[in-house]
Amino acid sequence: MLALTRRAGQALRIGETIEVQVLRIEGDRVVLGIAAPRDVPIVRSELLAEVSAETRAAASATAGVRRLLGGR
Amino acid sequence: MSSADLPAPAASEVLELEFAAGLVGLPDAHRFRLAVLDDGPLLELAGLDSGLAFAALPADGVRPGMTDELRARGAIGAGERLLALLSVHGEPAVVTANLAGPLAVDPAAGTARQLVLEGEAYPLRAPVGAAA
Numbered sequence: 001m002l003a004l005t006r007r008a009g010q011a012l013r014i015g016e017t018i019e020v021q022v023l024r025i026e027g028d029r030v031v032l033g034i035a036a037p038r039d040v041p042i043v044r045s046e047l048l049a050e051v052s053a054e055t056r057a058a059a060s061a062t063a064g065v066r067r068l069l070g071g072r
Numbered sequence: 073m074s075s076a077d078l079p080a081p082a083a084s085e086v087l088e089l090e091f092a093a094g095l096v097g098l099p100d101a102h103r104f105r106l107a108v109l110d111d112g113p114l115l116e117l118a119g120l121d122s123g124l125a126f127a128a129l130p131a132d133g134v135r136p137g138m139t140d141e142l143r144a145r146g147a148i149g150a151g152e153r154l155l156a157l158l159s160v161h162g163e164p165a166v167v168t169a170n171l172a173g174p175l176a177v178d179p180a181a182g183t184a185r186q187l188v189l190e191g192e193a194y195p196l197r198a199p200v201g202a203a204a
Binding site for chain 1: 095096097098109110113114116124125126127145146147157158159160165166167170172173186187188189190196197200
């Protein structure tokens, strides 16, 4: 993993089309601004993990869903 | 739900879909068959190359206008329709829809992909209400 040190207001580029800027630092939180093409998905890693877990849970929920909603 | 509500050509009630990238967390699940379940409104997404099966609803049935929102910001194409995968959570058990990871289905092309959406407007577990 590449590690770079940046201050608030400074930026870095990923390839030719993506720029990540440190907008501000608030205690232990860093606020980033990301400029990227619209077709590049940008998501928090923890959200990706949550969607993964929820998708897996859905794969075993069909019978329960049918039981709860089947009469509709 | 009538067949006209399906994210499929109006005359078709079964649709085969290819997820080129698989599903999030299930990268090897590529081929599915989408069909109406129990005469609607539920849909079933059954794996053709896996033993997976999902229940789903059109996402607009859970969050009205969601398809138009995503289309306006370029997240889905003009021919794509949105489905939300359903789960069961809580005690007493309730059905929830995953709006953070909806499926974008292109019925004409027979392709689909799972999106991951940031923002409070697209919860991971949206309660499925009577309007759905």
